[in-house]
Amino acid sequence: MSEPLVGVVVAHSELAAALLAAVRAIAGEDVGLVAVSNTGCDRAALMRSLDAAIAGRPAVIFTDMAGGSCAFTASALARGRGDVKVVTGVNLAMLVDFAFHRTLPVAEAARRAVEVGRTAVGAVEK
Amino acid sequence: MSLVLYRIDDRLIHGQVVVGWGQRLGLAFIVLVDDAVRANVWEQELYRMGVPGAMDVVFATVAEAAPRIAEWEADARKGLLLTGDVETMVALCAAAPAVRKVNVGGIHAREGRTERLRYVFLSETEAQQLAALAARGVEVTAQDLPTAKPVPVAELL
Numbered sequence: 001m002s003e004p005l006v007g008v009v010v011a012h013s014e015l016a017a018a019l020l021a022a023v024r025a026i027a028g029e030d031v032g033l034v035a036v037s038n039t040g041c042d043r044a045a046l047m048r049s050l051d052a053a054i055a056g057r058p059a060v061i062f063t064d065m066a067g068g069s070c071a072f073t074a075s076a077l078a079r080g081r082g083d084v085k086v087v088t089g090v091n092l093a094m095l096v097d098f099a100f101h102r103t104l105p106v107a108e109a110a111r112r113a114v115e116v117g118r119t120a121v122g123a124v125e126k
Numbered sequence: 127m128s129l130v131l132y133r134i135d136d137r138l139i140h141g142q143v144v145v146g147w148g149q150r151l152g153l154a155f156i157v158l159v160d161d162a163v164r165a166n167v168w169e170q171e172l173y174r175m176g177v178p179g180a181m182d183v184v185f186a187t188v189a190e191a192a193p194r195i196a197e198w199e200a201d202a203r204k205g206l207l208l209t210g211d212v213e214t215m216v217a218l219c220a221a222a223p224a225v226r227k228v229n230v231g232g233i234h235a236r237e238g239r240t241e242r243l244r245y246v247f248l249s250e251t252e253a254q255q256l257a258a259l260a261a262r263g264v265e266v267t268a269q270d271l272p273t274a275k276p277v278p279v280a281e282l283l
Contacts, residue, residue: 012141042136042234067176069140075172 004102005109008053009090010036010046010074011064023095031099038070046073058083058106060098060113062090085110093120128199129157131206134215135231138163138208139173139183142232146271147206148181154203155182159191159218160210188214192221199224212252219259228259230268230282242282245270253283 009016016035023031034053038046050061050073061078063071066088078084085106087094094117101109130151135143138158147153156177163169164185174183186194191207198205209215212233219225232245239247246268248256256279260266266279 040235042236043138045234045236065141067139067141067144069137072140072172072176076169079168 002103003057004032005098005104005106006054006057006059007031007033007062007095007098007102008036008050008059008074009033009062009095010038010050010053010070011090012038012068012070014039015064019090019092019095022092023099026092026096027099031095032102033095033099038073041069043069043073043076046070047077050074050077054084060084060106060110061086062095062098062113063088064090082106087113087117089117091117091120093117128201129195129205129207131229132215132218132225132227133206133208133229133231134210134212134233135208136210136233138210139176142271143206143208144177144181148178150272151206152204153181153206155184155198155201155205157184157186157191157198157205157207159186159188159207159214161187161214164190188217188221191218195222195224212248212255216255216259219262219264225264227265228256228267229276230256230266230279231270243268243277246282248282257283 009019016037020033020035023033036049036053061074063074063086071088074086078086083106087110094113097116098113101112139156164187170185177183215228230246233247235247238249241247256266260279267276268282269276
């Protein structure tokens with residue numbers, strides 16, 4: 001079996017660490033996720049943090065806001081790398097699901113995360 | 127309404143700019159003055175994806191931007207001009223004396239810089255460049271978001 005994917009959550013302020021704590025509370029400790037904050041980082045510094053978090057492994061990078069500095073930097077890092085995919089608009093549902101599907105091929109894992117994440121968003125009617 | 131903010135921000139187009147300032151000021155366009163981004167079509171596409179569909183983004187070098195300041199200032203819509211570093215803003219101000227106000231929005235830690243505010247780190251050269259701008263009559267203040275209080279340049283030196 002190939003190496004399980006690593007998931008890197010990169011977000012503003014303390015959001016990534018908080019999401020990871022929530023995933024661990026639901027799914028347990030071995031979830032294959034790393035948190036990165038953009039606090040105090042320009043794009044070059046954030047790129048170095050992301051690179052260190054991925055550490056050459058196949059990865060899905062989950063970013064908070066499409067169009068933010070996290071998404072931009074993640075997209076720049078993933079450009080030209082087939083083993084790194086970027087998913088924007090991270091939510092808890094997609095991360096919990098990802099924790100249990102880390103042996104999927106990276107592109108499939110990213111597609112699945114988007115699908116699960118979208119399904120999790122909705123208005124409660126009653 | 128013209129260019130309502132000339133901002134230095136090393137994250138260039140990002141959430142604070144598009145949402146923090148954009149929503150509050152009702153921005154309709156952003157002018158990104160950066161020679162490297164101007165030369166990189168892929169980066170431009172990425173930046174365009176990051177802004178609402180109704181917001182225009184213009185990419186320009188300093189040489190291209192300077193002669194167009196009057197045009198943007200005469201625009202009926204509100205716009206924000208952005209550079210990624212002090213040096214580029216200083217070059218723009220030198221080429222376009224019509225720029226009278228500069229916002230230091232975000233310059234992060236790097237070797238050779240010291241902390242002036244939580245979101246402003248400057249080298250001595252950068253601090254001197256900003257002081258020189260102010261000495262020429264340009265109003266230089268630091269302010270990350272419109273809800274924050276502007277900090278006069280003297281407090282950054």
